[in-house]
Amino acid sequence: MTEVRKLTTPLSPETVRSLRRGDAVAVSGLMVTGRDALHKLWVKSWPSYPGLDLAGAILYHCGPVMRKERNGSWSVLAAGPTTSIREEPYEAAVLARYRFAGIVGKGGMGTKTLAALKEHGAVYLHAVGGAAQVLAEKVVRVAGVRHLDELGVPEAMWVLEVRDFPCIVTMDAHGDSLHEEVRRASREQLDEAIARKRPDAA
Numbered sequence: 001m002t003e004v005r006k007l008t009t010p011l012s013p014e015t016v017r018s019l020r021r022g023d024a025v026a027v028s029g030l031m032v033t034g035r036d037a038l039h040k041l042w043v044k045s046w047p048s049y050p051g052l053d054l055a056g057a058i059l060y061h062c063g064p065v066m067r068k069e070r071n072g073s074w075s076v077l078a079a080g081p082t083t084s085i086r087e088e089p090y091e092a093a094v095l096a097r098y099r100f101a102g103i104v105g106k107g108g109m110g111t112k113t114l115a116a117l118k119e120h121g122a123v124y125l126h127a128v129g130g131a132a133q134v135l136a137e138k139v140v141r142v143a144g145v146r147h148l149d150e151l152g153v154p155e156a157m158w159v160l161e162v163r164d165f166p167c168i169v170t171m172d173a174h175g176d177s178l179h180e181e182v183r184r185a186s187r188e189q190l191d192e193a194i195a196r197k198r199p200d201a202a
Contacts, residue, residue: 006164010056011101013121019169021176025125026164030057030143031104033064035082037155038147039090046097049146052159054098058125061087061105063154064136074142076160080132081106084124092116108170108179117173124171126178138165 007015009029019025032054034042041047065078084105087094091103091113103109104125117123127135141161148156170178 004166009058009101010053011058012056016101016121016123017173019123019172020174021169021172021178023169025167025169027058027102027104027125027167028163028165029161031060031160031162031165032057033060033062033079033156033158033160034087034094035061035063035155036086037151038157039087039094041147041151042097043090043093047146052144052146054100056099056101058102058104059094059098059100060127060160061103064158065132066142066153066158074145074158076136076139076142076158078132079136079139079160081127081129081135083107084109088113095120095122104165104167108177114171114175114177114180117171118175121173123169123173124177125167126170127165127167135165138162 004024004026007025007027009027061082061084062079063082064076067075067077069075082105084103084107088110091109092115094100095116099120100122102123102125104127106127106129108126109124113124139160140163142158143161144159146157146159
C-alpha cells in the first residue's frame with residue numbers, strides 16, 4: 001500500500017525538495033484558486049495582497065462552484081481541477097512573483113513550468129478529475145475571495161482552507177516529470193507500432 005505523506009502549508013523549501021515524482025500526498029492548509037483570467041490579471045499588474053502570504057501556499061487550477069449562504073458566507077459545492085497546460089504561458093512568472101510551493105491541477109504542465117519548479121523550489125500536484133464534489137468536501141473553510149467583482153465566481157481568487165486534499169506529485173523540484181515520462185514512452189510505443197506495420201518491416 002502506498003504511503004500518503006501529510007503536508008501542511010506553508011511548505012518549507014526543505015519539505016518541497018524532499019518530495020519526489022510519484023509521491024502520494026494529502027495537503028492541509030492554505031490553497032488559492034486561479035484560472036486563466038486571474039493569471040492574465042497577475043502578469044498584467046502583479047497585485048499585492050496585504051495580510052495574505054502566498055509564499056509556501058498552494059495554487060489550485062480550479063473554477064469552483066460556489067454558493068452564498070444567507071449569512072453572507074460562502075460554501076464550496078464542487079471543486080474539480082482544471083486542465084493546467086492553459087496556464088503554461090504565465091506560470092513561471094507567477095511562481096517567481098508569489099512563491100507558491102505547489103500547483104494543483106490535472107494533466108501536467110510544460111517544460112517552462114518544469115524549469116521554474118526546479119528554480120524556485122515548487123512541485124506540481126495532480127488531482128483526480130471527475131471528483132469535484134468529493135474534493136469540495138476537503139474544503140473546511142472559505143477564508144476569503146479576491147477579484148470577485150471583476151472576474152466573476154469561477155475565475156476569482158478563492159482563498160480556501162483545506163484538510164487532507166489528495167494529490168500525486170507528478171512534477172517535482174528536481175526536474176522530474178511523470179507526464180513527460182508517459183509522453184516519451186507513448187511516443188516510443190507508437191514509433192514501434194508504425195515500424196511494425198511498414199511493408200518492409202521484417
